[in-house]
Amino acid sequence: MKQRKRVHRTEQLALENEFSANMRDVIDSLLSAHRTQRPVVFTALIETRGSTPQKAGATMLIYEDGRQVGTLGGGCVEAEVKRRALECLSTSQRQLETFQLDHDYGWDDGLICGGRMITLIDPIGGNSRIEYYESLLKQIDSGEGFTQAIRIEDDDGTIPAGARYLFDHNNTLIAQTDDHDFPNSNSGFIPELKSLPRPKMSQGWAYLPTLPKFELFIFGAGHVGKKVSEYASQTGFEVTVVDDREIYCNPQNLPDAKHCLVGEFDEVIDSMEFGPRSFCIIVTRGHNHDEEALFHLIRKQTCYLGMIGSKRKIRLIFDDLIAQGIEAHELERVHAPIGLEIGSQTVPEIAISIVAELISFRSQLSTSVRPHK
Template sequence: MKRLIRCIRTDLESGKDLVLASIVKSSGSTPRSSGSKMMVRSDGSIEGTIGGGLVEALAQEEAAGLFNGQHGSVFFKEFDLSNELAANADMICGGHVSVMLEHLPADEKTIAAFTAVDEAMSKGKHAVMFTAIDGNTVREREAVRPCCQLPALLFADEAEATKLLEEALKSGTPVIEECGEVLLVAEACIPQPELFIFGAGHVSRPTAALASSVNFRTVVLDDRAEFANAGRFPTAEEIHVLDGFENCFSGLELNANSFVIIVTRGHLHDKTVLGQALKTPARYVGMIGSKKKRNAIYDALLAEGVSQDSIDRCHCPIGLSIGAQTPEEIAVSIVAELIQNRAG
C-alpha cells in the first residue's frame, strides 16, 4: 500500500491525472480482497493490483472512460467470478467483487490528500481517506489522521465521520455509508509493520531488500558504518549506526506489530540484542544460528534471570525450513516466516 500511495503522489505532483481502482466489496473466493488497489495511468500502465487476469484488464479498459469523462469522476463496476466471465478467463475463484474506479485529477486538493496519507504512512502512522460521492462525481476527498481532530466534512457530521473512521480502522477494509444523497467512503491506510534488522552483514542485505518488496518497513542497525549505509541498503526506510549493541533499542518505538530479526556478526552481540528484544512487545523475534548456538545463548540468558516464557518467544533457528544455503536463499526462508507470522 505504501509504495502505491507514493507512486500516486509522485505522478500527481508531476501533473499526471490518474484513475484509482479499489476493491470495496468482495465475497466468496476472489484473487484479492477488499481494500486492494491499482493505479492506472492515461497510457494504460499500472501500479499495484486488484488480482490480475480478466478483472484487472477490464478495470483498465473502464479507466479509459474516466480519463475522457464518459463516467463522470467515479463509478462502481461489479464482477461476478462465478459465471461465464470466470469460465472464459480460466478463473476458478467463484466469488464476487465490487470495484470503485475514481478519477484523480492532478490538482491541489487531490495532491494534498495523498501527500497527507503518504507522510503518515512513512512515519508508521495510520490514516483514513474520506471520499464523498454525489452521483458520479467526487465532491470531496479528505485524508484524516485518527489521532487528530476530524475536519469539517461537507457531507457528514462529526458523529457520522467518527463512526466511519472507527469502522474502517477496525476492519482494515473500505466502509461505505449513505449520507442523504451522498455516498461516503472511508478507507483505512494501514502502515507497513516495522522490521528491525540488527546486523548489516551478508544475510541482512537480501533480507532487507526482500522484506521491503513485500511491504515491511525495514530499519537496519549495526555498529559498523561501512556496513550500515544507504549504498548497501537502498530500500531501507532507516539506517542506524550504533555505538554498540548495548542499549541498542534506546530511542526505538516498538509495538505489538513490530518484527525483530537478529543477524549480527557474533554470538555475544546476538545474545546482547536478544536479551533486550525479549523485553519489548514485538510481535516476532527471530535469531539466526544453529541449535547449538541457540542453546548456549538461551542458557546464558536463563542464568541472568530471563524467564523461559520470554525465551520461548524467540524463533531460532530463524526462517522456514526449506534447505536454504546461500544468503539469498536464507533471506527467502526468513521473509517467508515473517509473512507467515504477519498473516496470523
C-alpha cells in the first residue's frame, strides 16, 4: 500500500460529516417530538475558539425529562447546557450562552485550556418556526450541502441574536426563523460549498456550512468490504455495497450500508450512475472479479477509483486490461494498491488504511470537484 501526501484538513472534514449525520438524528427527533406535542429544546454549538470538546456544528436535543439525542461534547459544559435548556422550557425564550472552558467548566473534563463555546438554546413550542427545521431536514437528506447563518450579536437592535437563515447549495435563501430579512450586505459572506469551507464568524454572524455528501461504492461484500462500509459510513460517506452473493450483500450483514446491490459485477455496474462525488473501491474476493469490476469502472465518471491487492496482482490485471483495449493512461488514475501505508495486517487495520486514504483524498478536493473521465 502506498503513502499519499499528508492532508491537514482530514480531521476537520471528518468532524463536519460526522456532525451532519448527528444533526439528522437530532432534527428527525425534534420533528417527531413536535408532532406528538412533546416539549423539547434544540441546542447547537454555533461558534468555538481554542480547544473545545466539539466544534461548531454539533447539535443536541433535550427532552423535558433530561434525555437527549446528540451531544455537545459531554462533561460539565453539556450538563450546564442541559440545565439552562430545561429552564428555557418554562419561558419558551431562545438564548445564546457563552461558556469559557476554565476552572468553572474544566475540572471534571480536563478541559482547562481557555477554549470558548457559544451555544444556541432554542425551546421548540407552538410559536417555533417548525418550517425551518423541516427545510433543514430536507437539505440534510438531499446530500447537496447547505449553510446556516446565525446572528450572534444584536447591537443594532434589528435582527435578534439567535436568528437563523438557511441557504441551499446554490446559496439561495430557503428558510428563516425570524421575520427580519437577511441583510443584502451579508450575502457575500455565505461560503461557497465547492471550496469545502469551514465555519466562520464575520460582523456579528456565524456561518455554518454543511458540506455535500460523497458516495462510496464498495465492490465486494467480504470481510474488508464490510469493515470499510462500517468505518466509511461513520466518517460521512453514503455507502453502497455491490456483490454477486446475496448471503453477504444484504442489510443484515451490512447494517451501515445505505444500499446493497446484488448481481453480476458487469451487469450491476453498467446499470449504475456515478457522478463527481462518487468514490469507487474494488475489494472483491479474487483476481478475476477485481479485473472484471475495474474493466467496467475504468471509463465511468467517478471522483476516485481504487483497488486492493499486491503490486504483482495489480500489474497482472493492468496488463490484461491493456490487452483488452484499455489505454495505459486510463489506468493511471487508479489508486492501487489502495490504502495509506500504516503497516496494516488485520482486516480492521486494512479497512482503516483504506478509509484514511478516502478521507485524505476527499479533503484535498478544493475549488471544484471535477470527475475523472
